[in-house]
Amino acid sequence: MSQEALLNVVDLSIELTDSVPRRTLVRDVSFTVRQGESVGLVGESGSGKSMTVKAAMRLLPRAADATGSIEFEGVSVLDMGRRELARYRSSDVAMIHQDPRAHTNPMQTIGDFLIEGVVSAGLQSKAAAIDRAIGLLDEMGIKDAPRRMAQYPHQLSGGLLQRVMIASALMSEPKLVFADEPTTALDVTVQSEVIAIMVEQIQERGLGMLFITHDLDLAAAVTDSLVVMYAGTVVEKGKAHDIYAGPRHPYTAALLASRPSTTHVKRLVSIPGRPASAYEVPTGCVFAARCPFATELCRSDRPVARELDGRVVACHRAEELTHELKTAASA
Amino acid sequence: MSAALGAAGTILAASFVIFTALSFAPGDPVAQILGAKATDEARAAKRAELGLDDPLLERYWHWLTSALHGDLGVSLTFREDVTSLIGPRLETTFLLVGSAAVLMVTVGILLGSLAGIRPGWRPTITGLAGLGISIPTFVAASALISVFAVKLGWFPTFGAGEGLTDRIRHLVLPAIALSVGFGAYITQITAAAVREEAEKEHVMTSRGRGIPARQIIRKHILRNAALPVMTASGLAVAGLVSGAVVVEQAFAIDGIGSLLVKSTSSKDYSVVLAISLVIVIVFVVVTTIIDVAQVLLDPRERTPR
Amino acid sequence: MTSLTHDPAATETRRPKDKLLIIAGSLCGLLVFVALFGFLFAPYPPDQTDVLASGVGPSPDHLLGTDSLGRDILSRALAGARISFAGPGLIVLASAVCGTTLAIFAAWTGGWVDQTLNRLLNVVFAVPGILVAVLASAVFGAGFWAPVIALTVIYIPYYARVVRSAAVRERNMPYVEGLRLAGLSSWRICSRHILRNVVPIVLAQGTIAFGLALADFAAVSFLGLGVQTPTAEWGVMVADGRSELLNGDMQQSLVAGACIVITVVAFNIFGDRLGARYGADR
Numbered sequence: 001m002s003q004e005a006l007l008n009v010v011d012l013s014i015e016l017t018d019s020v021p022r023r024t025l026v027r028d029v030s031f032t033v034r035q036g037e038s039v040g041l042v043g044e045s046g047s048g049k050s051m052t053v054k055a056a057m058r059l060l061p062r063a064a065d066a067t068g069s070i071e072f073e074g075v076s077v078l079d080m081g082r083r084e085l086a087r088y089r090s091s092d093v094a095m096i097h098q099d100p101r102a103h104t105n106p107m108q109t110i111g112d113f114l115i116e117g118v119v120s121a122g123l124q125s126k127a128a129a130i131d132r133a134i135g136l137l138d139e140m141g142i143k144d145a146p147r148r149m150a151q152y153p154h155q156l157s158g159g160l161l162q163r164v165m166i167a168s169a170l171m172s173e174p175k176l177v178f179a180d181e182p183t184t185a186l187d188v189t190v191q192s193e194v195i196a197i198m199v200e201q202i203q204e205r206g207l208g209m210l211f212i213t214h215d216l217d218l219a220a221a222v223t224d225s226l227v228v229m230y231a232g233t234v235v236e237k238g239k240a241h242d243i244y245a246g247p248r249h250p251y252t253a254a255l256l257a258s259r260p261s262t263t264h265v266k267r268l269v270s271i272p273g274r275p276a277s278a279y280e281v282p283t284g285c286v287f288a289a290r291c292p293f294a295t296e297l298c299r300s301d302r303p304v305a306r307e308l309d310g311r312v313v314a315c316h317r318a319e320e321l322t323h324e325l326k327t328a329a330s331a
Numbered sequence: 332m333s334a335a336l337g338a339a340g341t342i343l344a345a346s347f348v349i350f351t352a353l354s355f356a357p358g359d360p361v362a363q364i365l366g367a368k369a370t371d372e373a374r375a376a377k378r379a380e381l382g383l384d385d386p387l388l389e390r391y392w393h394w395l396t397s398a399l400h401g402d403l404g405v406s407l408t409f410r411e412d413v414t415s416l417i418g419p420r421l422e423t424t425f426l427l428v429g430s431a432a433v434l435m436v437t438v439g440i441l442l443g444s445l446a447g448i449r450p451g452w453r454p455t456i457t458g459l460a461g462l463g464i465s466i467p468t469f470v471a472a473s474a475l476i477s478v479f480a481v482k483l484g485w486f487p488t489f490g491a492g493e494g495l496t497d498r499i500r501h502l503v504l505p506a507i508a509l510s511v512g513f514g515a516y517i518t519q520i521t522a523a524a525v526r527e528e529a530e531k532e533h534v535m536t537s538r539g540r541g542i543p544a545r546q547i548i549r550k551h552i553l554r555n556a557a558l559p560v561m562t563a564s565g566l567a568v569a570g571l572v573s574g575a576v577v578v579e580q581a582f583a584i585d586g587i588g589s590l591l592v593k594s595t596s597s598k599d600y601s602v603v604l605a606i607s608l609v610i611v612i613v614f615v616v617v618t619t620i621i622d623v624a625q626v627l628l629d630p631r632e633r634t635p636r
Numbered sequence: 637m638t639s640l641t642h643d644p645a646a647t648e649t650r651r652p653k654d655k656l657l658i659i660a661g662s663l664c665g666l667l668v669f670v671a672l673f674g675f676l677f678a679p680y681p682p683d684q685t686d687v688l689a690s691g692v693g694p695s696p697d698h699l700l701g702t703d704s705l706g707r708d709i710l711s712r713a714l715a716g717a718r719i720s721f722a723g724p725g726l727i728v729l730a731s732a733v734c735g736t737t738l739a740i741f742a743a744w745t746g747g748w749v750d751q752t753l754n755r756l757l758n759v760v761f762a763v764p765g766i767l768v769a770v771l772a773s774a775v776f777g778a779g780f781w782a783p784v785i786a787l788t789v790i791y792i793p794y795y796a797r798v799v800r801s802a803a804v805r806e807r808n809m810p811y812v813e814g815l816r817l818a819g820l821s822s823w824r825i826c827s828r829h830i831l832r833n834v835v836p837i838v839l840a841q842g843t844i845a846f847g848l849a850l851a852d853f854a855a856v857s858f859l860g861l862g863v864q865t866p867t868a869e870w871g872v873m874v875a876d877g878r879s880e881l882l883n884g885d886m887q888q889s890l891v892a893g894a895c896i897v898i899t900v901v902a903f904n905i906f907g908d909r910l911g912a913r914y915g916a917d918r
Contacts, residue, residue: 469875614763
């Protein structure tokens with residue numbers, strides 16, 4: 001996994017400019033997605049993960065201001081001109097959204113939706129695009145693709161529509177796919193099937209993937225490395241199986257401990273308190289208020305992210321807690 | 332088909348309600364026809380001739396069957412067939428309503444789309460629309476006459492004009508007066524609809540796919556916003572017909588609107604009935620067309636699940 | 637919630653005061669005051685003619701000039717406010733009572749009653765108000781009452797539609813189920829609890845409707861089918877001013893027209909802001 005970096009995010013901060021004082025949503029986030037690598041961006045709602053991805057697509061709302069750097073293949077995304085941005089969005093990256101129903105135009109046919117991006121960008125002729133769309137729908141396991149092309153979103157089930165969304169992301173043969181909670185809005189029964197198809201299609205093609213989810217288990221299962229966010233900051237990042245086997249940040253450990261077990265019935269341990277946003281947390285560690293291991297130092301000084309055993313952790317007590325966290329996570 | 336039947340039913344019901352209401356109106360048509368000096372026998376004979384003593388339903392049936400044959404009765408004041416009285420005036424009114432409709436829809440949709448897409452324009456345009464919607468037609472008419480007809484002398488004050496160019500010159504101010512309120516209404520509806528569509532998630536999807544802004548505005552924002560705008564425009568066009576009553580009165584245009592007011596004042600009920608019916612018919616037909624078009628244009632209505 | 641995390645409600649920037657609401661509200665209050673007591677401030681009796689000063693422009697004697705009969709326009713506008721407000725006031729009151737009652741009844745009963753009523757209201761909502769007012773003046777004779785009766789009917793759906801949806805929402809609230817289980821009668825639940833919760837919506841709708849009804853009422857007078865000249869009323873004044881327009885005397889029409897537009901705008905904005913404040917979904 002020593003390939004070239006596709007997406008390189010360094011010290012990204014996002015602030016809302018339409019409130020006084022400005023509200024920080026994301027603070028000093030850094031991570032890298034390499035060619036063919038799958039990275040999981042994990043966090044609860046309000047952790048800033050969706051905002052980070054929106055920034056990487058330059059889709060932030062008008063009132064949000066991003067600072068720091070986001071580079072795609074060495075080119076600064078935040079400084080792209082109109083043409084560069086259109087090229088970047090239409091052929092370099094693609095996005096699979098959370099709710100396919102809301103993210104498709106109800107007045108547009110499936111076929112038109114699939115081909116619109118590549119045809120308007122001049123990447124493919126209309127006829128070629130139609131052929132490719134039908135081929136992709138086939139690969140997504142959608143039977144009767146030509147008939148589906150003529151239908152409207154409301155005629156498709158959520159799971160089917162999300163497969164269409166996945167196909168649309170692959171239409172332009174992008175190098176990197178952003179998947180923003182791609183199954184959260186779907187019925188539980190089709191979630192695993194849609195995830196399986198998506199991961200298979202993306203990894204088969206050797207594409208980079210940034211997988212945004214609140215589900216650490218799922219992220220660990222389908223990605224190579226993980227970036228765990230809390231209250232707009234990165235608290236831990238590293239190889240997926242390392243983190244899964246032994247979390248080094250109390251928040252990661254708490255996330256792992258709060259998941260339902262598939263092997264035996266037990267009471268769920270939920271994280272005390274409620275997830276906070278970046279602008280709500282006081283000085284000190286962002287997780288201090290909910291952390292069972294917090295000390296005076298944690299409440300007064302914000303820990304700096306540092307290298308530790310081949311991963312990055314932002315916790316004052318990471319070394320001394322190694323054992324406690326491991327037992328806490330598997331409890 | 333069912334839409335057409337429903338429309339016909341509504342028109343029929345409306346005609347009965349209006350007929351019944353007018354039958355309770357005061358005034359004696361016989362006295363008006365024969366004058367005050369007529370003998371009682373002559374009056375009774377005339378009443379029988381006109382069928383005024385028949386039961387209500389019978390009179391309605393008689394009126395309805397004649398109306399379906401194009402006979403809407405005789406005007407008491409003009410001593411003329413109502414049909415031939417209304418015919419030429421209908422043309423004048425439709426010309427007025429038609430030009431006002433074109434004006435109102437184009438300006439309303441243009442300004443509304445601008446306000447919906449460009450937030451910078453929003454306060455100005457919505458402010459103007461709020462003012463426009465508050466200006467009653469007859470006030471707009473007086474203001475336009477005093478400024479553009481009397482002060483500046485650009486347009487004639489009153490009347491409908493002769494010949495095509497003169498007629499159009501005479502129509503400019505009335506058409507503007509008529510379209511101000513409903514045009515502002517369409518502006519508001521369009522601005523709200525376009526703004527709502529522009530903030531939809533599927534528009535963000537399109538932006539994220541690198542689709543050019545122009546194409547997003549045209550294919551995803553404006554096309555989707557067209558449905559509520561169309562409904563509003565339909566209602567507004569229908570409303571113009573009744574607004575024409577006021578405008579024709581203000582500009583002394585000899586259309587069916589001013590005839591309606593004149594006939595109401597002079598208790599010429601066969602004319603009132605006929606014109607009311609025309610207005611109801613236009614109203615029902617326009618709204619029915621809009622309903623049908625709505626279904627045709629919206630794939631969610633048109634296609635099965 | 638632990639003590640160290642901030643309460644988001646506390647950090648929420650306070651909603652700025654709605655200046656528009658205050659300005660429009662004060663203007664509406666002022667206009668109502670003028671309608672009630674404006675005649676006291678009129679420099680002349682509204683019907684007093686001054687033959688020597690007919691059709692004159694603004695002067696110290698006649699601040700807004702006189703009409704072609706030599707009547708003081710300012711006095712007529714002030715005195716005319718009374719009837720111009722009385723008509724729409726009655727219309728708004730009567731249609732609010734009828735509309736709200738019908739809507740709560742329909743929402744509470746549900747089923748076919750609700751559906752039929754709803755369809756009927758939609759039909760009435762679509763009927764052009766001017767046409768009904770013209771027909772009413774044919775049936776009842778031209779005057780003050782014909783437009784009041786006609787427009788009352790026309791404005792009923794204006795309330796009924798929003799109140800109905802609000803009342804349906806209330807009906808499905810758990811607290812209503814609780815009251816029902818506690819043995820309260822339908823009448824009591826509707827009149828005490830549901831009605832109280834829809835009142836803000838009715839007030840907001842009524843404020844907007846007042847402006848619209850004022851314009852409609854004046855339009856009927858303008859047509860000569862409502863309040864009759866020489867009574868001082870704004871619609872009548874615009875109509876009276878028509879003949880003077882040709883001589884270039886536009887004070888009467890413009891003054892009366894401006895009165896109408898200012899009133900409609902003020903009530904429109906006030907009602908709109910009230911609705912935004914109390915969450916009436918229109």
